[in-house]
Amino acid sequence: xxxxxxxxxxxxxxxxxxxxxxxxxxxxxxxxxxxxxxxxxxxxxxxxxxxxxxxxxxxxxxxxxxxxxxxxxxxxxxxxxxxxxxxxxxxxxxxxxxxxxxxxxxxxxxxxxxxxxxxxxxxxxxxxxxxxxxxxxxxxxxx
Numbered sequence: 001x002x003x004x005x006x007x008x009x010x011x012x013x014x015x016x017x018x019x020x021x022x023x024x025x026x027x028x029x030x031x032x033x034x035x036x037x038x039x040x041x042x043x044x045x046x047x048x049x050x051x052x053x054x055x056x057x058x059x060x061x062x063x064x065x066x067x068x069x070x071x072x073x074x075x076x077x078x079x080x081x082x083x084x085x086x087x088x089x090x091x092x093x094x095x096x097x098x099x100x101x102x103x104x105x106x107x108x109x110x111x112x113x114x115x116x117x118x119x120x121x122x123x124x125x126x127x128x129x130x131x132x133x134x135x136x137x138x139x140x141x142x143x
Contacts, residue, residue, distance in 0.1 A: 029124060036122045043085050044134060047118050051138035053081035054114035058094050059140035062103040074114060087136070092116040096142065103142035113139045 057077035064071050074094055078087055094101045097111040115137040122130040 025126070029127060033122075033124050033127075036124055040120050040122050043120065044118075046082055046085050047087055047136045048138070050078045050081035050087060051114050051116075051136040052140075053138070054078035054094075055112055055138035055140040058112045058114055058142075059103055060143050062105050062108060063143040066105065078114065078116075087116065088118050090117045090119075107142045110142050111139050112142050113137060 054074045054077050057072040058074045061071045075089065075092065078089070093113075093115050095113050095115075096103060096107050097113075098107065100107060103110075103112050115135055117133050118136045119131065119133045124130075
C-alpha cells in the first residue's frame with residue numbers, strides 16, 4: 001500500500017507548480033494594482049490637503065491686509081502644500097460665497113472655496129492604465 005501512495009504522490013508533484021504558474025500572473029496584477037491604488041490615493045489626499053491650505057490662505061487675506069501683514073498667494077500656498085507632487089491647477093478657482101474671488105473686509109464671515117480639476121492615472125503592468133479626474137476643493141470662512 002505504501003508503494004501506491006508513493007507512486008501517486010510522485011505523479012501529482014508537478015500539479016502544484018502548474019497551479020502556481022497559472023495563478024502567478026493574477027497575483028502579480030492584484031499586487032501591483034493595490035500598490036498603484038495606494039500611490040494615487042496618497043496623491044489625492046495630499047492634493048485635498050493642499051486645497052484646504054489654499055482656502056486657509058485665501059480666508060486670512062483680509063485679516064492679514066488689515067494688520068499690515070503681507071497677503072499670501074493662494075496658488076503658491078497650494079503648490080507648497082502639495083510637496084513633492086505637482087498640482088495641475090486646471091480650472092483653478094478662488095470663489096467667495098456671495099460673489100468675488102478674494103476675501104475682503106466686507107466678505108468676513110462668508111465662505112471662500114479653492115478648487116481645481118486634478119487628473120490621476122493608475123498604471124498596472126500588462127494592463128491598460130486607468131485615468132480619471134477629480135475636483136480638489138477646500139473651503140474656509142473669511143476672517
